[in-house]
Amino acid sequence: MTDAxxxxxxxxxxxxxxxxxxxxxxxxxxxxxxxxxxxxxxxxSSDQSQEYVACVRWDRYPQRPPSIKxxxxxKGSLANARAWPSIPGYRPGSFDICMPFTAEGFAxxxxxxxxxxxxxxxxxxxxxxASRLQDDLNSVRYSGRVA
Amino acid sequence: xxxxxxxxxxxxxxxxxxxxxDFDGSASILTVRNAAMKxxxxxEEAGSVFYLSxxxxxxxxERLLRDIADHAQGLKFRLVKELIQG
Numbered sequence: 001m002t003d004a005x006x007x008x009x010x011x012x013x014x015x016x017x018x019x020x021x022x023x024x025x026x027x028x029x030x031x032x033x034x035x036x037x038x039x040x041x042x043x044x045s046s047d048q049s050q051e052y053v054a055c056v057r058w059d060r061y062p063q064r065p066p067s068i069k070x071x072x073x074x075k076g077s078l079a080n081a082r083a084w085p086s087i088p089g090y091r092p093g094s095f096d097i098c099m100p101f102t103a104e105g106f107a108x109x110x111x112x113x114x115x116x117x118x119x120x121x122x123x124x125x126x127x128x129x130a131s132r133l134q135d136d137l138n139s140v141r142y143s144g145r146v147a
Numbered sequence: 148x149x150x151x152x153x154x155x156x157x158x159x160x161x162x163x164x165x166x167x168x169d170f171d172g173s174a175s176i177l178t179v180r181n182a183a184m185k186x187x188x189x190x191e192e193a194g195s196v197f198y199l200s201x202x203x204x205x206x207x208x209e210r211l212l213r214d215i216a217d218h219a220q221g222l223k224f225r226l227v228k229e230l231i232q233g
Contacts, residue, residue, distance in 0.1 A: 024203065045203055089230070099230045100194075100230060101230065116190070116192035116193060116194065116195075117192075117194060117195075120161050122161050122162065122163060122188075123159070123160050123161040123162045123163055124160050124161075125160070125161065127160040128160035128161050131160055131225070131227070132228075132230070135200070135227050135229065136229075138203055139205075139229065
């Protein structure tokens with residue numbers, strides 16, 4: 001669960017995220033039991049038959065980056081490597097994304113907390129995270145589902 | 148010969164508002180991107196690459212605006228910040 005102010009901030013930003021995902025065949029599903037958690041259905045533009053489920057959990061919004069893990073279904077297991085797309089920086093072996101838009105990445109790289117990679121709270125950071133995931137799936141760096 | 152002015156809108160999630168600008172059709176995407184980045188407060192930085200996306204397709208910097216517009220008078224782009232380290 002996140003605090004009341006974060007929940008209000010998320011409510012304010014989530015409609016843009018939902019619209020962004022739906023335009024690309026995806027969907028935003030708020031978790032019923034945790035007001036800081038969302039399930040994102042994502043489809044790569046190169047193969048719309050592939051569906052990925054990202055679990056995005058905000059602790060404090062927009063002050064801190066979210067934890068992001070891929071699940072094998074909505075509310076499914078977060079510990080299934082086959083649920084992950086193959087993209088550099090996405091690490092199904094450790095169930096994290098080692099990049100400067102996730103809580104896991106910033107925990108591993110303290111140096112990202114200052115300088116150009118630091119977490120930005122301007123605009124709509126939730127949309128930034130959703131578009132980061134979608135654009136990675138759409139990029140040439142994506143090479144299918146983890147075997 | 149009439150100039151082909153194209154109204155451009157560029158969105159970026161980390162900016163409060165979209166960037167709007169009028170450009171001649173002969174302008175390169177790089178020219179548009181640089182103007183948009185300045186207007187959106189986005190700076191080139193190590194570990195990331197910026198590009199413009201149109202209909203979810205990456206648009207090379209060297210292309211001309213009129214080639215993307217295909218006679219349209221307005222164009223919408225997304226500014227994408229790709230993180231390249233991991």
